[in-house]
Amino acid sequence: MDYQISIGKLKRNLPLVKIGENTQIASFVLLGDTELTIEAARQLKDQLTLDFDFVVTLESKGIPLAHELTRKTNRDHYVVIRKSIKSYMTEPVVTTVESITTSEPQQLVLDGMDAATLSGKRVVLLDDVISTGGSLKAAEELLARVSCQVVAKVAILAEGAAAHRNDIIYLSSLPLFDARGQIKD
Numbered sequence: 001m002d003y004q005i006s007i008g009k010l011k012r013n014l015p016l017v018k019i020g021e022n023t024q025i026a027s028f029v030l031l032g033d034t035e036l037t038i039e040a041a042r043q044l045k046d047q048l049t050l051d052f053d054f055v056v057t058l059e060s061k062g063i064p065l066a067h068e069l070t071r072k073t074n075r076d077h078y079v080v081i082r083k084s085i086k087s088y089m090t091e092p093v094v095t096t097v098e099s100i101t102t103s104e105p106q107q108l109v110l111d112g113m114d115a116a117t118l119s120g121k122r123v124v125l126l127d128d129v130i131s132t133g134g135s136l137k138a139a140e141e142l143l144a145r146v147s148c149q150v151v152a153k154v155a156i157l158a159e160g161a162a163a164h165r166n167d168i169i170y171l172s173s174l175p176l177f178d179a180r181g182q183i184k185d
């Protein structure tokens with residue numbers, strides 16, 4: 001079973017995927033979808049009225065979108081919060097988080113070099129989907145630890161209860177589904 005979303009003139013059919021006993025999500029995979037990435041960045045740019053220094057995204061599905069939004073807003077650099085510590089990082093700053101799509105707690109990691117870049121700066125925190133908001137909240141805390149101010153929280157899709165939030169900018173909402181494919185409240 002599929003659920004169709006529209007972003008501007010573009011439509012995508014998202015397959016329902018079981019993630020829990022009585023929960024299915026409509027699987028949204030932005031990676032590889034250049035057309036949708038460009039259109040979403042165009043629409044998000046129009047909604048970003050506050051001044052900011054950098055786009056920050058979380059590995060990995062937000063990366064092409066961060067690239068495109070950075071280009072479109074005439075910035076020359078963006079920062080990726082990674083999901084693991086890499087040997088090439090200097091003094092990584094680390095936190096942990098549970099996400100709707102992963103069973104184990106995940107690490108969120110900011111390379112020390114990126115932490116220095118972001119210190120005292122204003123950023124747009126960008127993701128492909130905001131769902132429980134757990135990753136977003138953990139990323140905000142991580143950024144606050146390095147004295148970086150999040151001035152906007154932005155996604156293509158707000159899933160489930162996230163669609164009722166008034167502290168995020170998003171382009172379309174996405175329901176959660178029960179085991180039979182019915183939309184959950």
Ligand SMILES: Nc1ncnc2[nH]cnc12
Nearest residue numbers: 025026027028101129131
């Ligand atoms: N519906 C969804 N599709 C892909 N990734 C997600 N992460 C959270 N919700 C998601």
